[in-house]
Amino acid sequence: MTLSISPDDIRKQSVITESKSPVSEAEMQQAVRTLLLGMGEDPDREGLRDTPKRVVKALKFLTSGYQQSLDELLNGAVFHEDANEMVLVRDIDLFSSCEHHILPILGRAHVAYIPNGKVIGLSKIARICEMYARRLQVQERLTQQIADALQGLLKPQGVAVVVEASHMCMVMRGVQKPGSWTVTSSMQGVFADDARTRQEFMDLIRHSPSFH
Ligand SMILES: Nc1nc2c(ncn2[C@@H]2O[C@H](COP(=O)(O)OP(=O)(O)OP(=O)(O)O)[C@@H](O)[C@H]2O)c(=O)[nH]1
Numbered sequence: 001m002t003l004s005i006s007p008d009d010i011r012k013q014s015v016i017t018e019s020k021s022p023v024s025e026a027e028m029q030q031a032v033r034t035l036l037l038g039m040g041e042d043p044d045r046e047g048l049r050d051t052p053k054r055v056v057k058a059l060k061f062l063t064s065g066y067q068q069s070l071d072e073l074l075n076g077a078v079f080h081e082d083a084n085e086m087v088l089v090r091d092i093d094l095f096s097s098c099e100h101h102i103l104p105i106l107g108r109a110h111v112a113y114i115p116n117g118k119v120i121g122l123s124k125i126a127r128i129c130e131m132y133a134r135r136l137q138v139q140e141r142l143t144q145q146i147a148d149a150l151q152g153l154l155k156p157q158g159v160a161v162v163v164e165a166s167h168m169c170m171v172m173r174g175v176q177k178p179g180s181w182t183v184t185s186s187m188q189g190v191f192a193d194d195a196r197t198r199q200e201f202m203d204l205i206r207h208s209p210s211f212h
Pocket residue numbers: 098099100137138139140167169170173174175
């Protein structure tokens with residue numbers, strides 16, 4: 001499916017998801033203290049005394065993507081260029097948090113596009129992945145948001161995103177399947193319409209680079 005999203009739409013979307021928390025840091029720490037009590041722990045023992053503060057700091061970092069916007073992270077790094085061959089950034093490490101259990105989703109993203117007059121700074125592709133990963137997510141939405149962002153920013157001939165990830169909520173608890181991992185993809189433009197282009201992308205994300 002080809003989505004047509006303007007940079008303005010993307011900016012609006014980012015502003016909507018940028019939330020100013022109505023809860024104070026102290027209230028968040030108090031909630032962690034309550035969780036510790038609920039676990040049967042003594043939040044006043046030496047080892048746990050600073051834990052509420054640390055947990056809140058860690059959670060704020062892991063969800064810091066809510067405070068970011070595409071505009072800010074791009075820093076203007078979209079350039080006019082006549083390139084029209086596939087650009088692929090592979091093996092982008094992802095650390096996200098599942099919205100059902102707030103447990104880690106650990107994986108990798110592979111992101112490709114075929115330019116149509118504009119290219120984006122390569123590091124910005126990884127930064128876009130990070131911004132969406134540092135929010136509470138389901139893997140499908142994370143994958144789609146990365147693809148939609150590139151589509152909206154560059155209006156390329158096509159975008160392909162594959163995310164491969166393991167969900168700690170399926171590994172450490174619940175169904176407890178440590179070897180399982182989930183693959184999600186979003187194919188837009190030529191990657192959706194042309195099987196050969198899609199195949200080239202799939203081959204490129206599978207081959208072993210010669211410098212490894
Ligand atoms: N589609 C999708 N599901 C997810 C993702 N992360 C976690 N889940 C699933 O969300 C579902 C939540 O199901 P519930 O039955 O409400 O929760 P639960 O009792 O903790 O489920 P179990 O994990 O089966 O023990 C589970 O099947 C999880 O595996 C994700 O990124 N995408």
